[in-house]
Amino acid sequence: DQQVKQNSPSLSVQEGRISILNCDYTNSMFDYFLWYKKYPAEGPTFLISISSIKDKNEDGRFTVFLNKSAKHLSLHIVPSQPGDSAVYFCAASARGAQKLVFGQGTRLTINP
C-alpha cells in the first residue's frame, strides 16, 4: 500500500522555466511533509518542508504547496537550473510518528 505517491517517474524542463513536481498521499493522519533531493551515488538531502497548518512554504527558488482537501502537494522550482537535475522524493509523517514515508521519486532533468 503506497501511502505517498509520485505518479511521474520523470520530468524534463528547459533551463529557466518552472519545474513542478507532484505528490499525492492517502493517509489523512499525515501532517508534515518534506521534499528530498538525490544526486547519483549520494544519499537524499533535505530540501524543503511544510506543516499541515500552512498551505505554502517558500525558500528561494523552491516553493512547496499543500492542498489538504485534495491530499496533494507540489514542489515548484523557478527558475530551473541545470544543477537541479536530480531525483526528488516526497515524504510525509504523521503526528506522533517518528518515521517518514517516502514516494517513489521523480527524476527531473533540466535541459540547457
Added chain:
Amino acid sequence: DAGVIQSPRHEVTEMGQEVTLRCKPISGHNSLFWYRQTMMRGLELLIYFNNNVPIDDSGMPEDRFSAKMPNASFSTLKIQPSEPRDSAVYFCASSFVGTRPNNYGYTFGSGTRLTVV
C-alpha cells in the same frame, strides 16, 4: 561532522551468501533508520531504532533480514541468505527526534549498492 557513514559502498555477492551492511550514525542522533531504494517502490522503510531499541520492523521483507544496533554509534543490516531480488541500494539515516522528525528530517548516508548474482 562526517555525516552518516555507510560501508561498504558497493557489494556484489552470490545468491545464498550472507551480506552485512554497516552504518555509523551522526553522533548525538538518537534515531536510526534503514531504507531500501527500488525503482518500483522508491524509498521503503525497513526498520528503525530509537535509543538503540528497534521500534518498528514491519518493513523488513522476511526473516532473511535482520538488523541490530548494539550501541549508539553502530548498526548493521544483515541478509542471510541473500537472493537476487534483494539487489537494491540500502540507505541508513539518522536523526534526533523527540516525537517526530525535526524540520530537517533525516540525514542520509551515501548508501550501499547491493548486487546479488
